[in-house]
Amino acid sequence: MESLNKVLLIAPCGMNCGICMAYLREKNKCPGCRGMDTNKPVTRVRCKIKNCEVFQKERAKFCFRCENFPCKNLKHLDARYRTKYNVSMIENLEYIKKLGIKKLIGNEKIKWACPECGGIVCVHNACCCNCGRKKI
Ligand SMILES: [Zn+2]
Numbered sequence: 465m466e467s468l469n470k471v472l473l474i475a476p477c478g479m480n481c482g483i484c485m486a487y488l489r490e491k492n493k494c495p496g497c498r499g500m501d502t503n504k505p506v507t508r509v510r511c512k513i514k515n516c517e518v519f520q521k522e523r524a525k526f527c528f529r530c531e532n533f534p535c536k537n538l539k540h541l542d543a544r545y546r547t548k549y550n551v552s553m554i555e556n557l558e559y560i561k562k563l564g565i566k567k568l569i570g571n572e573k574i575k576w577a578c579p580e581c582g583g584i585v586c587v588h589n590a591c592c593c594n595c596g597r598k599k600i
Pocket of ligand 1: 578579580581582583592593594595596597
């Protein structure tokens with residue numbers, strides 16, 4: 465079963481790649497935004513946030529380190545996810561900034577655990593990737 469323990473699964477924008485459909489699927493599995501580009505969907509490879517010049521230059525780990533935080537691109541992404549999936553990358557980043565990545569990952573593990581089997585619930589389709597149970 466997949467686990468949400470990896471720090472590297474938290475993308476620079478604050479997205480938890482571990483709950484993403486592209487990561488959880490079995491075919492053409494995406495390694496997460498911080499992984500190699502080889503198996504990533506095109507939208508991820510071309511991501512404006514991960515490829516952001518400031519971000520690359522500063523070699524920052526997360527967007528909150530940036531002087532433009534939260535920038536236009538991040539705000540767009542955040543608004544889309546808040547509306548569609550009820551999650552906020554900016555909130556995640558604020559949380560990491562304040563309490564650290566380990567704490568965030570601990571919370572995420574509880575938040576996205578399937579009550580039926582303990583598998584991971586996908587943020588995009590709200591289904592457990594292990595048993596298929598739909599989150600209510
Ligand atoms: Zn399940």
